[in-house]
Each structure stands twice: as C-alpha cells, then as structure tokens.
Amino acid sequence: MGAELIDGKAFAARLRARIAGEVAALKAAHGVTPGLAVVLVGEDPASAVYVRNKGKAACEVGMESFEHRLPAEVSQADLLALVARLNGDPAVNGILVQLPLPAHIDEAAVINAISPEKDVDGFTVLNVGRLATGQRAMVPCTPLGCLMMLRDRLGPLGGKDALVIGRSNIVGKPMAQLLLADSATVTVAHSRTQGLPDLCRRADIVVAAVGRPRFVQGDWIKPGAAVIDVGINRTEAGLVGDVDFDAARRVAGAITPVPGGVGPMTIACLLANTLTATARVHG
Numbered sequence: 175m176g177a178e179l180i181d182g183k184a185f186a187a188r189l190r191a192r193i194a195g196e197v198a199a200l201k202a203a204h205g206v207t208p209g210l211a212v213v214l215v216g217e218d219p220a221s222a223v224y225v226r227n228k229g230k231a232a233c234e235v236g237m238e239s240f241e242h243r244l245p246a247e248v249s250q251a252d253l254l255a256l257v258a259r260l261n262g263d264p265a266v267n268g269i270l271v272q273l274p275l276p277a278h279i280d281e282a283a284v285i286n287a288i289s290p291e292k293d294v295d296g297f298t299v300l301n302v303g304r305l306a307t308g309q310r311a312m313v314p315c316t317p318l319g320c321l322m323m324l325r326d327r328l329g330p331l332g333g334k335d336a337l338v339i340g341r342s343n344i345v346g347k348p349m350a351q352l353l354l355a356d357s358a359t360v361t362v363a364h365s366r367t368q369g370l371p372d373l374c375r376r377a378d379i380v381v382a383a384v385g386r387p388r389f390v391q392g393d394w395i396k397p398g399a400a401v402i403d404v405g406i407n408r409t410e411a412g413l414v415g416d417v418d419f420d421a422a423r424r425v426a427g428a429i430t431p432v433p434g435g436v437g438p439m440t441i442a443c444l445l446a447n448t449l450t451a452t453a454r455v456h457g
C-alpha cells in the first residue's frame with residue numbers, strides 16, 4: 175500500500191477560509207482591517223513571484239496589502255527608515271522583508287529592526303528566543319505549516335522520533351524547536367551529518383529541508399513514517415522536492431507532494447500570523 179498524500183493545497187484553502195471568516199468578524203466587531211506590508215528589494219524574479227503571491231493571498235482573505243519595492247542599490251539607511259515607518263504605521267499589523275537581501279545590506283540588522291509584534295515571519299532574535307524558551311512567539315511560517323499538517327495527520331507528536339534534515343534559520347532550526355515543544359524526540363541533521371540513511375530509518379517523522387533535489391532516498395524511510403518535503407528545486411524535469419517522492423511514497427505512511435504540499439501552507443500561515451498580530455492589538 176502506498177502513502178496517503180498530505181494535500182497541502184486543500185489544507186491551506188481550509189485555513190484561508192477560516193482566516194477570511196475571522197478577518198470579517200474583526201472588521202464587524204472592531205472596524206479593523208489587518209494590514210500586511212511586504213518589502214521587496216531588487217529584481218530577483220523568484221522573490222518577485224513570492225511577494226506578489228503573498229500580497230494577493232492577503233487581499234483574498236480581506237486583508238490590506240502594502241507592497242514596497244525598492245531598487246537593489248537602496249542604502250541600508252533608507253531600508254531601515256522604511257521599516258521604522260512601517261513599525262509606526264497603525265494600518266500595518268504585519269511586516270515581511272523578503273529575503274535574501276543584496277550583499278551590501280546587513281540582513282540581521284534589517285530583520286531585527288522590525289517590531290517583534292509585527293514580525294510575521296518570526297525571524298527577529300526576540301521571536302526566535304521566545305520560541306526557544308516556550309514563550310508566546312511569532313513562529314516562522316514554513317515550519318508552522320509543517321507542524322499543522324503533522325498534528326492533523328498524526329495527532330499528538332509526543333514521544334515520536336523526528337528527524338529534521340537542514341539547519342537553516344528559516345526552516346530547520348524553528349522546525350526542530352516546534353517539534354521539541356510538542357515533546358517529539360528531535361534530531362537535526364545537515365550536510366556534515368554522518369550515517370544519515372540510518373538516522374532516517376529510525377524516524378517516525380522526516381522533515382526534509384536541505385535544498386537538494388531528491389536527496390532523501392526511498393529506502394531511507396521507515397515504513398509508515400510521515401514525510402514532509404520542504405524542498406522546491408527547479409530541475410530540467412520541473413519542480414522537485416528534497417525527497418525521492420516516487421520511491422518514498424511506496425514506503426511512507428503519509429507524504430507531502432511537491433508542488434502542492436508545504437508551499438501553499440507557508441502563505442496561509444503568513445496570513446494566520448498577520449491575523450494573530452492584529453488580534454493581539456485589537457482583539
């Protein structure tokens with residue numbers, strides 16, 4: 175028997191519908207419309223697509239979207255001035271600065287200039303620290319979406335053996351923190367990890383976020399495991415994940431496809447965070 179597909183697209187559509195309902199209720203009760211400001215620096219085509227999709231998704235659930243496009247040569251001072259203006263703007267509840275930023279800009283300085291209460295990416299050191307210490311935090315969108323799908327599929331995650339492959343600040347590290355907070359037994363693997371196939375064979379939950387096409391092999395998967403594929407790799411064969419999907423689906427209990435798995439959940443969780451940020455001010 176093959177794995178059940180975890181349909182991130184359908185899951186995200188349900189989440190967006192719920193958010194739209196709550197946005198309408200917030201408007202009716204408090205006359206407030208959640209506002210999301212998205213900042214894009216430079217002309218990177220992939221980033222431009224992501225930013226456009228984020229703005230569109232915000233509008234579709236009844237939020238206000240403010241898009242700020244700055245040239246690649248913008249000075250750090252000007253970018254920081256924009257962030258400061260958005261921090262002080264009561265119509266803006268969530269701020270997202272699309273990464274990566276051009277090399278001349280200190281990314282950490284810009285991210286940490288975002289008000290932690292408007293940090294809907296959950297990237298500021300304050301929110302990272304809050305998550306790591308079990309305090310109320312804004313949680314990064316991609317791992318939040320993965321967690322929602324895992325809880326939905328598996329129920330409580332306590333005691334499960336989870337392997338996170340990848341240690342990025344955006345996905346791997348916060349994913350590990352979230353799984354730990356749910357009492358899973360968490361291993362974080364990365365490019366220097368030895369014996370990865372055997373680590374993987376022990377895991378009830380595999381989250382693959384390494385950015386290498388079809389890196390995780392089918393015979394690394396424990397029968398019945400839940401496999402979440404965060405990878406989006408553009409290859410000659412089209413978009414593929416970090417997992418060899420065709421092989422892994424024969425062994426896994428549940429698996430996310432690429433595309434249509436984690437991707438749609440990331441944007442839905444951004445909207446969820448924007449709603450949360452708004453409700454904390456006006457709710």
Ligand code: GUN
Binds near residue numbers: 295
């Ligand atoms: N670049 C790639 N993923 C992300 C994300 O989730 N947020 C931001 N701000 N930039 C990104």
